Amino acid sequence: MKSITLGQYYPARSLMHGLDPRMKIILAFIYIICSFVAKNIISFGVLFASAFLLIALSKIPLSLILRSVRPILFILAFTVVLNVFWTKGEVILFEWKFIHIYYEGVMTALFMVVRIFVMIVGASLFLTYTITPIALTDAIEQLFGPLKKIKIPVHEFAMMMTIALRFIPTFIDETDKIMSAQKARGADFSNGSLAKRAKVLIPILIPLFVSAFRRADELAIAMECRCYHGGDGRTRMTILHYRARDFLALIAMLLFFAGLLALNFLKIGYTM
Amino acid sequence: MEKENYFIKTENVCASYEEDDGKSCEVLRDITLGIKKGEYVAVLGHNGSGKSTFAKLLNMILAPDSGKIFIDGVDITREDMTEKEVFDIRRKIGMVFQNPDNQLVATIVEEDVAFGPENLGIPSDEIRKRVDEALATVGMTDYAKHEPHRLSGGQKQRVAIAGIIAMMPECMIFDESTAMLDPVGRKEVMDTIDLLNHERGITVINITHHMNEAVRADRVIVLDDGKVYMDGTPEEIFSQPQKLALAGLEVxxxxxxxxxxxxxxxxxxxxxxxxxxxxxxxxxxxxxxx
Structure with a gap:
């Protein structure tokens, strides 16, 4: 249990790991917009290639990335079926009784798959594989800091995330202990119907919740003793600084965005 | 007793808490004590003797029903305490609790140590200095970048102590801080407490029910049934086993x-x-x- 790691951070020294975490959030945002900008086969081709370029730049093994795409295979398949069978067009490719498959449908399905793939790969590269959860929390607090002026509780949200991250391993340990204790009293977690197995979870969840409230109470007092009084007048030990390469990355991303827009003007093949 | 000579002074303090059924339960009765700057005091008492309540009164987590408490000459029981004054008292009187897990806030050791100074609004390079120094004091420099949940109980508790030291307190209260530790962890923490008192001149109040810890102090206060039952040097206190036994304690x-x-x-x-x-x-x- 001590070996669990949070998030999917993959430690490596790469161009992408070296970027400021705030910049990574901005880049992820622009990249996701990029995936919606592409309209024709060339821009989608470039978009698809860019995902692999990013993977190469992050030095994360391709197999690891593909593994993270696996959970969305179902969504991809669903998208394909939906688009192939239900999109109406002009050029018919296949016809059998009530099934009509159009060229437009196949292309839309292909484009949608590329779009979803690129979004997932982009977001996970920028926001999970190359960034630790704690750096992400810090970046969110500092990037969205100005939103405090319009009463959005940015600091409180970041503090909640930090505390959640801090206590997840503690609660996993605790669940382990409670389960052992219940097993020692004859609880059976691995047999029986689904309803029966759900029922045996109750004696685990109740002590876990009780302990969570007790911990929260003690933590609140300990934080008060350390003069915690919200985000007002609070300073930080580590202050993030943008460097030249962060701005270069931003420029590259914006150029990519502009390039995709330009490619859309080419009248080649099907346009979405 | 002139209050100027004492860092902490309580006068006829009574405190109670409300039980679940609404009944008020008296925990402290008429406590009058004075603790000098740099003193090393152990507070003994069996469960429910009011020793934890006493600690929480001193840094304003709880308020007394009646009586006066002076910290460094400031009356902390008066009505018009400003928020700034409250934080100043909590900075001066640091507190380390029993469960090391429930007082660490951040996911990285040095971030946690920085939590207190960050709350005080100290500039970041000054925080960096304080954090490094605090971790060195408790001997945890090598673990600065570690995650707290991978540390042993004693190590976690030393990180918690470093988190308080970084706030530059004048007094530290240990509320049964060794109760959940194994013998090795207990020794680590007790040695750290001794060091803080002897080398840093920090006033220490160690609330405990381990007699072997109490003997390390210069002065032992025994609380029983919410009253000061005995008060003296460890030698004086432990030479009276019969009297101690009446308070449910052993030598x-x-x-x-x-x-x-x-x-x-x-x-x-x-x-x-x-x-x-x-x-x-x-x-x-x-x-x-x-």
């Missing part, structure tokens, strides 16, 4: 051994509270050098 094992030997008619001079002193007394009684 340290080595003291008990000496007292038992004496009862058997063996002549032993002086009082003893530590195993080393105990061994010396017995050697002397056996006829000096070997």
């Amino acid at each position: 340290p094992q080595c003291t008990a051994l000496i007292q038992a030997l004496r009862k058997r008619g063996i002549k032993l001079e002086g009082e003893c509270t530590t195993p080393e002193k105990c061994a010396k007394l017995i050697i002397d009684a056996l006829g000096g050098s070997n």
Whole structure:
């Protein structure tokens, strides 16, 4: 249990790991917009290639990335079926009784798959594989800091995330202990119907919740003793600084965005 | 008693808490105490003797029903305490609790140590300096980048202590801070507490029910039933086993051994509270050098 790691951070020294975490959030945002900008086969081709370029730049093994795409295979398949069978067009490719498959449908399905793939790969590269959860929390607090002026509780949200991250391993340990204790009293977690197995979870969840409230109470007092009084007048030990390469990355991303827009003007093949 | 001479001074303090059924339960009755700057005090008492409540009164986590508390000459029980003054008291009087898990806030050791100074609004390079120094004091520099949940209980508790030191307190209260630790962790934490008192001159109040920890202090206060039952040096307190027993406490094992030997008619001079002193007394009684 001590070996669990949070998030999917993959430690490596790469161009992408070296970027400021705030910049990574901005880049992820622009990249996701990029995936919606592409309209024709060339821009989608470039978009698809860019995902692999990013993977190469992050030095994360391709197999690891593909593994993270696996959970969305179902969504991809669903998208394909939906688009192939239900999109109406002009050029018919296949016809059998009530099934009509159009060229437009196949292309839309292909484009949608590329779009979803690129979004997932982009977001996970920028926001999970190359960034630790704690750096992400810090970046969110500092990037969205100005939103405090319009009463959005940015600091409180970041503090909640930090505390959640801090206590997840503690609660996993605790669940382990409670389960052992219940097993020692004859609880059976691995047999029986689904309803029966759900029922045996109750004696685990109740002590876990009780302990969570007790911990929260003690933590609140300990934080008060350390003069915690919200985000007002609070300073930080580590202050993030943008460097030249962060701005270069931003420029590259914006150029990519502009390039995709330009490619859309080419009248080649099907346009979405 | 002139209050100017004491860092912490309480006058006729009474405190109570409300039980679940709405009944008010009196925990502290008429506590009048003075603790000087740089003193090392152990507070003993069995469960429910009010020792934890006493600690929480001193840094304003709880408020007394009646009586006065002065910290560094400031009356903290008056109505018009500003928020700034409250934080100043909490900075001056740091507190380390029993469960090391429930007082660490951040996911990285050095971030956690920085939490207190960050709350005080200290500039970041100054925080960096304080954090490095605090971690060095408790001997956890090598673990600065570690995650707290991978540390042992004693290490976690030392990180918690570093988090308080970084706020530059004048007094530290340890509320049964060793109760959940194994013997190794307990020794690590007790050695750190000794160091803070002897080398940093920090006033220490160690609330405990381990007699072996109490003997390390300069002064022992025994609370029983919400009142100050005994107050004196460890030697004075532990030479009265019958009186201690009435408060539900025992003397340290080595003291008990000496007292038992004496009862058997063996002549032993002086009082003893530590195993080393105990061994010396017995050697002397056996006829000096070997």
